[in-house]
Amino acid sequence: MYTKDLFFISLCHTLPYKAKETKLFHVSDWKYCSAKSRVGRWRRTKRSSGNKCVSSVTSAAVQVGILGASGYTGAELLRILAKHPHVQVKVITAERSAGKSYGEVFGQFQYKNSHNSIPETLMDVSSLLENSKLLNSLQVLFCCLPHGTSQAYIAQVPSNIRIIDLSADFRLQEPNTYQKWYGKEHKAVELQKEAVYGLVEVHRASIRNAHLVANPGCYPTAAQLALVPLLKHRLIDANDIVIDAKSGVSGAGRALKETSLFCEVHEGIHAYGVGSHRHIPEIEQGLAEACGHSVVVNFTPHLIPMSRGILESIYVRLSSGVGIAEVRKCLQDTYANEHFVSLLREGIVPQTRFVKGTNHCLLNVFQDRISNRIILFSAIDNLVKGASGQAVQNMNLLCGFPEETALQDVALFP
Ligand SMILES: NC(=O)C1=CN([C@@H]2O[C@H](COP(=O)(O)OP(=O)(O)OC[C@H]3O[C@@H](n4cnc5c(N)ncnc54)[C@H](OP(=O)(O)O)[C@@H]3O)[C@@H](O)[C@H]2O)C=CC1
Numbered sequence: 112m113y114t115k116d117l118f119f120i121s122l123c124h125t126l127p128y129k130a131k132e133t134k135l136f137h138v139s140d141w142k143y144c145s146a147k148s149r150v151g152r153w154r155r156t157k158r159s160s161g162n163k164c165v166s167s168v169t170s171a172a173v174q175v176g177i178l179g180a181s182g183y184t185g186a187e188l189l190r191i192l193a194k195h196p197h198v199q200v201k202v203i204t205a206e207r208s209a210g211k212s213y214g215e216v217f218g219q220f221q222y223k224n225s226h227n228s229i230p231e232t233l234m235d236v237s238s239l240l241e242n243s244k245l246l247n248s249l250q251v252l253f254c255c256l257p258h259g260t261s262q263a264y265i266a267q268v269p270s271n272i273r274i275i276d277l278s279a280d281f282r283l284q285e286p287n288t289y290q291k292w293y294g295k296e297h298k299a300v301e302l303q304k305e306a307v308y309g310l311v312e313v314h315r316a317s318i319r320n321a322h323l324v325a326n327p328g329c330y331p332t333a334a335q336l337a338l339v340p341l342l343k344h345r346l347i348d349a350n351d352i353v354i355d356a357k358s359g360v361s362g363a364g365r366a367l368k369e370t371s372l373f374c375e376v377h378e379g380i381h382a383y384g385v386g387s388h389r390h391i392p393e394i395e396q397g398l399a400e401a402c403g404h405s406v407v408v409n410f411t412p413h414l415i416p417m418s419r420g421i422l423e424s425i426y427v428r429l430s431s432g433v434g435i436a437e438v439r440k441c442l443q444d445t446y447a448n449e450h451f452v453s454l455l456r457e458g459i460v461p462q463t464r465f466v467k468g469t470n471h472c473l474l475n476v477f478q479d480r481i482s483n484r485i486i487l488f489s490a491i492d493n494l495v496k497g498a499s500g501q502a503v504q505n506m507n508l509l510c511g512f513p514e515e516t517a518l519q520d521v522a523l524f525p
């Protein structure tokens with residue numbers, strides 16, 4: 112059977128990704144679908160997308176600022192917010208690119224009518240913080256600055272503005288843990304205490320009322336979504352977890368670094384931060400919370416010559432008397448009503464290309480050949496579910512919008 116003979120019934124993007132049981136029909140079966148239902152689907156599509164490629168902003172749009180809009184996560188935020196029907200991006204900032212127009216920094220933002228209007232020029236953060244009128248006109252501030260930089264700026268933001276920080280600055284609850292892994296004292300310890308960890312599928316209730324959301328790190332997102340439910344239900348041994356992680360190069364950010372030079376990345380793969388990566392305490396903090404006692408994991412990240420994507424292969428020991436079927440059932444039940452996390456059908460290995468450009472995390476579990484062990488796989492796009500997509504999911508939650516608003520893309524493939 113050839114692809115041209117097939118019609119994928121979920122072409123319409125209003126159909127949630129969760130519809131995993133959607134079948135491919137032969138084109139000749141199409142006539143048996145009622146014309147009425149086809150019209151109904153079309154009408155819904157037109158209404159939800161305003162018959163244009165993007166939705167228009169409602170009059171009562173949430174006013175948003177983005178610190179660090181000239182970086183990778185900033186650009187990804189603007190790409191996503193461009194199709195958000197209830198958001199107006201009012202301010203964007205940069206450091207080296209301050210004063211430039213956004214289209215000059217990112218050519219993809221020069222197209223006419225392809226996005227909600229965005230501010231023409233990148234301003235510097237200090238000018239924004241000094242302009243109290245402009246600052247106070249914002250309701251939500253995304254902070255896409257390097258870790259260590261965010262905390263001092265965020266401490267100056269008025270408390271009526273809700274902040275979503277994409278850096279690592281507010282993820283660790285213990286100031287001592289932060290100092291140990293980041294090598295410096297935290298400059299906003301009080302704020303660190305009140306920050307809520309923004310892994311929506313785990314902390315949804317507390318995020319809703321948060322003033323400051325600490326958006327999770329990319330590697331910790333993929334690891335925790337696979338492991339937290341299993342630890343909560345005591346299905347795996349908390350002291351025998353090996354996380355073998357691979358990331359695309361955009362994870363390192365846009366600033367020029369030796370480690371992300373083309374000649375030193377392409378056609379090669381290497382581990383880094385072995386036994387010392389700063390995401391170790393973040394992963395351990397989340398897993399300890401899930402099982403109620405401290406956890407020590409083996410976490411080894413690798414850099415892969417691709418632009419985006421994270422795949423984690425996670426090797427664990429089952430608790431005594433537990434089988435793989437219980438693990439599958441636990442993941443299936445936990446994520447049955449979650450829009451962005453899915454357990455794939457048995458035997459299908461999650462791939463980064465299945466999630467490229469999307470806010471989805473795909474999971475699966477396989478029996479290891481070594482008895483009583485299983486292998487979990489978790490795939491995300493580091494810039495979307497691992498950063499800006501998750502940040503928008505958090506904003507949707509804070510603002511009372513449906514969580515999946517502006518996040519319903521299907522992966523760009525191939
Ligand atoms: N990339 C990823 O996959 C992920 C990143 N994160 C985290 O999100 C944050 C942003 O990451 P990413 O977008 O990749 O980083 P980039 O390096 O691509 O961008 C950083 C941004 O911050 C600005 N900036 C840098 N230094 C300063 C400063 N001292 N004062 C004000 N602005 C400054 C830069 O401006 P300019 O370029 O104009 O100098 C740029 O806009 C980081 O904390 C990162 O660790 C989290 C999850 C995943």
Ligand SMILES: CC(=O)N[C@@H](CCC(=O)OP(=O)(O)O)C(=O)O
Nearest residue numbers: 258278279328329358359362363
């Ligand atoms: C490939 C690569 O370099 N990845 C980054 C992680 C990106 C991320 O999530 O960083 P934050 O914790 O600062 O948000 C790293 O290993 O440091």
